[in-house]
Amino acid sequence: MTTKAWTPGQILLTFLGTAVSAVFLAPFAWGLFTSLKSETEAVEVPPHWLPEDWTGQAWKALFDSGNITNWFVNSLVVSVCVTSVVLLVSALAGYGFARTEFRGKGVLMGLVMAGLMISPAVLGVPLFTTVQQMGMVDTYWGMILPQCAPAAMVYILYKFFQGIPRELEEAAFIDGAGRWRVFFTIVLPLSRPSLAAVGIFTFIASWNNFLWPYMVTNNPDLMTMPNGIATVMNSYGIQWAQLMAGGLMAGLPLITVFVFFQRQIVAGVAHTGLAGQ
Amino acid sequence: MTTSPQTGAHAIARAIAAPAPARAKTAAASATLRRGQGFQHGGWFVAPFLLLFALFVIWPLLRGVYLSFTDANITGEGASFVGLDNYREALRDPLVWDSLGHSAYFTLLVVPCITVLAFLLAMLAHHIERGKWLWRLCFFAPFLLPSTVAGNLWQWLFNPGTGMVNHVFGLDTPWLTDTSYAMLAIVITTLWWTVGFSFLLYLAALQGIPGHLYEAARLDGANAWHRMVHITLPMLRSITGLVIALQILASLQVFDQAVVMMDFGPGPEESTRTFVQFTLEEGFTSYRVGYASAISVIFFVIIAAVALARMWLLRNREESAR
Numbered sequence: 001m002t003t004k005a006w007t008p009g010q011i012l013l014t015f016l017g018t019a020v021s022a023v024f025l026a027p028f029a030w031g032l033f034t035s036l037k038s039e040t041e042a043v044e045v046p047p048h049w050l051p052e053d054w055t056g057q058a059w060k061a062l063f064d065s066g067n068i069t070n071w072f073v074n075s076l077v078v079s080v081c082v083t084s085v086v087l088l089v090s091a092l093a094g095y096g097f098a099r100t101e102f103r104g105k106g107v108l109m110g111l112v113m114a115g116l117m118i119s120p121a122v123l124g125v126p127l128f129t130t131v132q133q134m135g136m137v138d139t140y141w142g143m144i145l146p147q148c149a150p151a152a153m154v155y156i157l158y159k160f161f162q163g164i165p166r167e168l169e170e171a172a173f174i175d176g177a178g179r180w181r182v183f184f185t186i187v188l189p190l191s192r193p194s195l196a197a198v199g200i201f202t203f204i205a206s207w208n209n210f211l212w213p214y215m216v217t218n219n220p221d222l223m224t225m226p227n228g229i230a231t232v233m234n235s236y237g238i239q240w241a242q243l244m245a246g247g248l249m250a251g252l253p254l255i256t257v258f259v260f261f262q263r264q265i266v267a268g269v270a271h272t273g274l275a276g277q
Numbered sequence: 278m279t280t281s282p283q284t285g286a287h288a289i290a291r292a293i294a295a296p297a298p299a300r301a302k303t304a305a306a307s308a309t310l311r312r313g314q315g316f317q318h319g320g321w322f323v324a325p326f327l328l329l330f331a332l333f334v335i336w337p338l339l340r341g342v343y344l345s346f347t348d349a350n351i352t353g354e355g356a357s358f359v360g361l362d363n364y365r366e367a368l369r370d371p372l373v374w375d376s377l378g379h380s381a382y383f384t385l386l387v388v389p390c391i392t393v394l395a396f397l398l399a400m401l402a403h404h405i406e407r408g409k410w411l412w413r414l415c416f417f418a419p420f421l422l423p424s425t426v427a428g429n430l431w432q433w434l435f436n437p438g439t440g441m442v443n444h445v446f447g448l449d450t451p452w453l454t455d456t457s458y459a460m461l462a463i464v465i466t467t468l469w470w471t472v473g474f475s476f477l478l479y480l481a482a483l484q485g486i487p488g489h490l491y492e493a494a495r496l497d498g499a500n501a502w503h504r505m506v507h508i509t510l511p512m513l514r515s516i517t518g519l520v521i522a523l524q525i526l527a528s529l530q531v532f533d534q535a536v537v538m539m540d541f542g543p544g545p546e547e548s549t550r551t552f553v554q555f556t557l558e559e560g561f562t563s564y565r566v567g568y569a570s571a572i573s574v575i576f577f578v579i580i581a582a583v584a585l586a587r588m589w590l591l592r593n594r595e596e597s598a599r
Contacts, residue, residue, distance in 0.1 A: 004406045013405045020401065021415035027430050027469065028418070030441050034433065045438045085329075093326035100319020108327065115334045117581045121530035121553045125560035125569040126341030127333065129351075149329035183322075208423040210533045215557070226423035230537050240433055247426035254421040262410055266417070269474065270481035273523070274516075 035059065035245035042241045058241035068246060070221055071228035075207055075250075078143050078224055082206040085148040087199050091191070094157030095183055099169070115151035120212045128215050142216045143224070147206055153198045156275040160194040161187065197268035204269075207254060225250035338577070345571035351564040363571035373572060375547070376555035379460070383535075383551065384528035386464045392520050394472050396513070399479035413480070417473035424470070428537030431466035435538075453538060456548040463535050463549060470534065471527075475520045482516040483509070522587045526580060532557075552576060 004010070030049070034042050035058050037051040042058075062068050096102070097109055120127055127146060128137075136142030164187065172182045188195070210226040217223050220232050229246045233239075258265055345363055349356035367373050402412040419427060434440045435452035443450055452462040486509065494504050532553040535544075543550035550558075556576065560569035 010406055013401065014407065017401055017405050017412050020398070021412065024415045024419065024469065026441075027434060030434060031430050043439050047439050047441055047444050049441075089326045089329060093323045096319040096322025100322055102320040102323075105319075108323065111335065112330070114581075115330060117584050118334050118338060118577065119530065121532060122577050122580055123337050123341050123573050124553070124557060125566055125573055126344060127337040128560070129344070129349075129566060130333070130337045130340055145329065146333040149326065149333045151330065151334070154326060204421065208421075210423060210425050211553075215561070226425045229423075229429070230425035230533075234429070234537070234540065240439075243429055244433070247422070247429055250426050251422040255418055258418065258421055259414065262414065266413060266477055266480075270477050273474065273478045273519070274481060 031244040031247060035241050035248060037241050039239050039241050058239070058245045061239075062242050062245045062249070067220060067223075067228060067232060068249060071223050071225045072249065074140075074222060075224040075226075077140065078147075078213070079203050079206040081140075081144045082147045083199055083203045085144070086150055086153055086202045087195060089148065090150065090153040090157055090198065091188065091195060092183075093154045095161050095187060097154070097158045098161035099166075100179075112151045112154055115149070116155065118151075120146070120215065124211070124215055131216060136216075138217055138219045138222055140222070143213050143222075146212060146216075147209065150202070153202065156198060156272060157191070157194060159275060160191060164190055193267070194271065196264060197271040200265055200268035201272040204254060341570045341573050341577075344567050345574050347567045348565075349567040349570075351561070351566055356567065359567070363568050364575075366568065367571050367575060372550075372555060373575075376550045376552045379548065379550060380529050380531060380552040383460060383464065383467075383531050384525060386460070387467055387528045387531075388521060388524045390464070390468055391472050391475055391524055392517065394468060395475035395479050395520060396517075398472065398476045399483055402476070402480055403483045413477075416476050419470045420473035422470065424533035425537045427466060427470040428534035431462065431469070431534075432538045435462050454545050456545050459539070459544045459549050463531075463538055466534050466538065467528075467531070475524065478516055478520055479513065482513055486512045518587075518591070522583075525583055529580065529583070 033049055033051055036054050036056070038053060038055050038057055041051060041053065093112075097105065097112070131137060131142050131146060134142075136145070168186055168190070169182050172186055173179075177185075208226060209224070210230060213224045213227040214231065217227065220228065223232065225246075229243070229250055233243050233246055344356070346358060346360060347356040348359050348362075398416050402409060402416065405412060422430075432453065434442050437443055437449070437451050437454075440452075442448070442452065450458055452458045490508050490512075491504055494508060499507065530553055531551050535549050535551050536542075536554055539549055543554070552572075553576075556569050556572050559565050559572060
């Protein structure tokens with residue numbers, strides 16, 4: 001490996017990059033330091049970055065209140081379920097649309113494309129009354145299932161499956177393999193990068209999803225992290241140090257995972273996004 | 278959903294309704310040729326998705342359209358047919374226009390800023406030779422926070438007395454309580470929180486530009502500025518279109534960070550009530566499900582129009598490229 005030269009241009013760029021990064025990281029630092037102050041120190045005027053008395057009070061209070069662990073588990077259950085179902089269902093559907101023939105395929109594909117324009121933000125109220133009719137308000141089902149029909153992911157995998165050479169599958173058919181076997185033993189293993197992309201993106205979206213869980217749950221025991229923090233912790237006289245600790249609890253898992261799996265996550269997000277080109 | 282790429286998956290999705298590439302045609306042709314080789318009767322593959330899709334996308338859409346012609350309340354009982362009354366009322370309701378205006382204003386501020394900022398950050402990260410992972414981490418990390426956490430963090434930073442923004446810049450600005458600053462504060466929060474997504478898209482696009490283009494230009498004596506104007510920018514045109522389309526669709530649906538920063542209220546003098554927020558207030562606070570559905574249908578038409586406009590633009594460009 002050759003060492004890269006410190007040309008004046010590189011020095012300047014690195015300096016600039018460091019400055020911009022500091023701006024991007026400062027809010028995190030502010031949140032972290034606030035969470036390590038006492039509630040009274042947190043609201044002192046004028047503010048100061050570092051705590052004068054470092055204390056874990058806020059974190060302790062956060063865990064003593066009990067809700068936060070519930071929310072964490074709920075978030076985990078919901079995101080893991082949503083991600084698994086989305087991966088399975090959209091891989092099957094993407095393959096079905098890309099490679100198989102059946103009646104009404106054109107019409108259905110058109111419907112999926114139309115579905116790209118619909119989200120809980122657009123159709124929240126009717127979606128809520130539908131879920132209400134099904135008796136799924138304030139249940140895991142009600143939180144999970146409506147997040148499991150992402151036309152976008154079907155479309156991304158559909159485009160990907162179209163790019164796999166047909167000859168691979170045809171060879172297997174000639175060898176007598178059934179269609180399901182071909183799908184699970186040939187197509188899926190070839191699609192690992194795309195599946196990873198869809199899975200990563202779905203997990204991030206679902207872990208961070210606020211609007212839908214907010215609409216469908218009132219029971220604090222059932223809330224997910226973003227929802228619990230935004231509604232319960234914001235509701236009676238905000239305790240800023242605790243709130244910051246809770247926010248970090250919600251954000252740190254994904255950021256930690258990101259540090260370790262950066263390459264895959266960057267590729268996944270870029271791949272999912274670029275599918276729109 | 279919010280502006281988080283905002284874009285949650287849905288936002289992306291909406292914008293990707295791009296026309297299928299030529300490859301699709303060849304694939305279809307070969308499908309007709311080789312039909313009978315195990316590719317037929319694929320209905321079972323799509324069945325599980327279609328079931329969920331029908332229940333949670335198509336049915337609510339149809340139901341929303343139906344409810345929009347009734348005076349249904351939240352229980353859905355005793356609703357009677359009122360024809361176009363809800364739509365007539367919506368068009369005359371100043372709150373509809375105000376909230377639509379706020380979402381449009383937000384979009385107008387966010388989209389150009391985020392596009393330019395994402396491009397600049399990507400150029401920076403692409404051209405620094407050392408520590409690429411570190412820059413990527415720093416610029417992208419905020420996107421991994423839940424919208425509500427980003428909102429709370431900046432609500433705290435913008436707090437006039439105890440917050441760091443005023444302290445660091447020596448200001449005395451009432452960010453969250455003054456009509457001239459409140460939306461700006463939400464925009465700044467959104468930039469910080471979501472620019473990482475568009476940044477990654479630009480970075481991927483930059484890395485995809487073939488290096489030999491630059492080498493050839495260098496041999497021809499092109500300087501850095503020429504290479505930027507004649508190679509980099511043209512090569513990034515299609516990704517810019519994508520970033521802008523995704524951002525418009527996501528920004529129009531802004532909700533999360535705005536309500537969190539305004540303590541779930543409409544902001545100073547109701548100046549930050551977004552369209553999504555208004556719909557939810559009508560449905561869940563005033564219990565006017567029929568009216569809220571009518572507004573949602575109007576919103577759906579707006580979103581669909583934006584998405585279709587993008588498809589139309591893409592198709593035109595493809596044709597003119599031919």
